[in-house]
Amino acid sequence: MNATPLAGNLDGVDLTGAGGRNAVAWSVFDSTTPANTGTFAFIRNGGTGGSVSTVSNEATARHLTTSAAMLDNGETIVVYTRTDGDPGTARIVARRLSASGSPIGDDITLVGAADRTNVPDAQVVSTGDGFVAVYRDGSGQLVATAFSADGTQTGTRNLGAEPSSRSHYAVSRGEGDTWVLAEISGSNQVHVRNFNGVTPGDVDQNISTSGFSSTASLSVAMNEEGSIMTAWNAQGGGIFGAVLGGPSGESPFRITASGLANTMSIANDHRGNFLFAWEQGGQILARVYNGTSSFTTPADFSVIASGNTNSNVQAHVSDDGVFTISWIRSASSGGNT
Numbered sequence: 001m002n003a004t005p006l007a008g009n010l011d012g013v014d015l016t017g018a019g020g021r022n023a024v025a026w027s028v029f030d031s032t033t034p035a036n037t038g039t040f041a042f043i044r045n046g047g048t049g050g051s052v053s054t055v056s057n058e059a060t061a062r063h064l065t066t067s068a069a070m071l072d073n074g075e076t077i078v079v080y081t082r083t084d085g086d087p088g089t090a091r092i093v094a095r096r097l098s099a100s101g102s103p104i105g106d107d108i109t110l111v112g113a114a115d116r117t118n119v120p121d122a123q124v125v126s127t128g129d130g131f132v133a134v135y136r137d138g139s140g141q142l143v144a145t146a147f148s149a150d151g152t153q154t155g156t157r158n159l160g161a162e163p164s165s166r167s168h169y170a171v172s173r174g175e176g177d178t179w180v181l182a183e184i185s186g187s188n189q190v191h192v193r194n195f196n197g198v199t200p201g202d203v204d205q206n207i208s209t210s211g212f213s214s215t216a217s218l219s220v221a222m223n224e225e226g227s228i229m230t231a232w233n234a235q236g237g238g239i240f241g242a243v244l245g246g247p248s249g250e251s252p253f254r255i256t257a258s259g260l261a262n263t264m265s266i267a268n269d270h271r272g273n274f275l276f277a278w279e280q281g282g283q284i285l286a287r288v289y290n291g292t293s294s295f296t297t298p299a300d301f302s303v304i305a306s307g308n309t310n311s312n313v314q315a316h317v318s319d320d321g322v323f324t325i326s327w328i329r330s331a332s333s334g335g336n337t
Contacts, residue, residue, distance in 0.1 A: 015265075015314035015326045018070040018126065021045050021099075022316050024326045025055065025068035025078045039066060039080040043101045053101030058082040065092060065119075069126040069173070071149055074099030077131045079110065079124040090119040094133055096151060108151050110135055123170070127177035127197055130154065134171050134181065142169065142183070146197045157198040170230075172266070174222035182220035182230045184212055190230055192244060194222065203228065207242045209252060211235030213260050221266035221274055229274045229289060233260045239278065243289070256280070265315040269323075277303065277315040277325050284313055284327055303327075 013026040023043040030036035038057040044050035055078050067079040076097040081090050091114065093107035110122055110133050122135035130148045137143050142159040159181070169183040177196050180203070185191040188209050194201035213233035220230040227245035234240045239255040255276070264278035269288065277286040284303040303325050314326045 013312040013314060013326060013328060014066055014068040014123075015316045015324065016068040016070045016076065016126070017316040017318055017324070018072050018074070020318050020320055020322075021070060021074060022318060022324050023068055023070055023076045023097075024314070025066055025076070025080075026328075027066045027080055039078060039082075039095075041068065041076060041078055041097055041101060043076060043097065043099070045074070045099065051101065053097060053103075055095050055097065055103065056080065056082060056107075058084070065121040065123075067123040069124040069131050071126050071131065072128045073149060075104070075149060076101075077124050077126070079122050079133060079135075081119060082107075084113070086113075089113045089115065092119070092122045092135060094124065094131075094147075094151075105151060108147070110145065111137060114138055125171040125179045126173050127179065130177070130197075132171075132179060132195070132198065134159075134169070144181075144195065144198050155198045157195075157200075159193075168218045170218045170220045172219075172221045172268075174226070174268075175224050178222065180220055180222040180228050182218060182228075184218055184232065188212065190218070190232060190242070192220065192228055192230060194228070203244060205244060207244075207252060209234065209240065213237070217261050217264050219264045219266045219276075221268050223268045223272055223274065224270060225272050227272075229266050229276070231255060231264055231266060231276060231278075239264070241276070241289075243274075263313045265313050265325075267315040267317045267323075269317040269321065270319050271321065275315050275317050275323055277313050279313045279327065284325065286315070286323075286325065 015024045025041040027039045039055040041053045065081045069077045079094045083090050092111040093109050096104040124133050132144050132146045134144050145156040146154045171181050173179050180194045183191045188211050190207040192205050194203040218232045222228045229243045231241035237258045240252045241255050242252045259280050261278035261280050267275040269275050274289045312328050316324045
């Protein structure tokens, strides 16, 4: 989609979908025109139709996190940060949107008021008929809390302390109520686990790496066969990935020989493959992996050739195999999403 050009700063952008539908959510901070500040979503029910919905017009300070998950019934859950009139504090909340984009009920508070300079981040993932919010609490613990579709809490689990030097993690839905979590942990490892709701699944593995770039970026996805792909920026340059459950086991493989991805995203294509998209050097590129470390495309394909920096690339593949990639254009290109 191309939204109206924005004068303010775009914060988190997240792309989600279910069946043939998808949605993108984002937050805007506009110090010049505070009324433009808020959290928004664009829901598309097939084709190119859709409209922008307002999730929140809370406009006192910059939003710090935005994540979205679409349920099987077409509702979208958006997790975002709001300050409630106090620019010094913030809290993380979830909001339900109907299939048409209308807000449902009130905000669900995940993390209460906290010092805004140290506010934790959060991500949300669909479990089909409900959702799980994953967030760091005020003591640095990673927590998963499950909800039914109507917002009723159904369970919670402490996932362990986040290493003080690392706070990067990624979540993605598998099949049914299964989802996967990847974390940059200590000792140069990527820690991968899967869950059914908040119950641990059968995957709990550490992937040894040669180290991580200070430009940390991490992504993960699980396909319908149970294979998991994760990717990260490597120390010294280059992007590495690993597939758990494929013939290559957990051995990392090189995706690019040099450079770093400002942002990256992996999506399950519902055919045993993974769509990997990333931004590097102003370009947005994509390629398809066949559930191992091998390409199914003969070469990278270019989504956009230039004009983007730190573009928050997000990828999604619908059940019918249509690829959708969202990103933030640079200011010179209109600042669109």
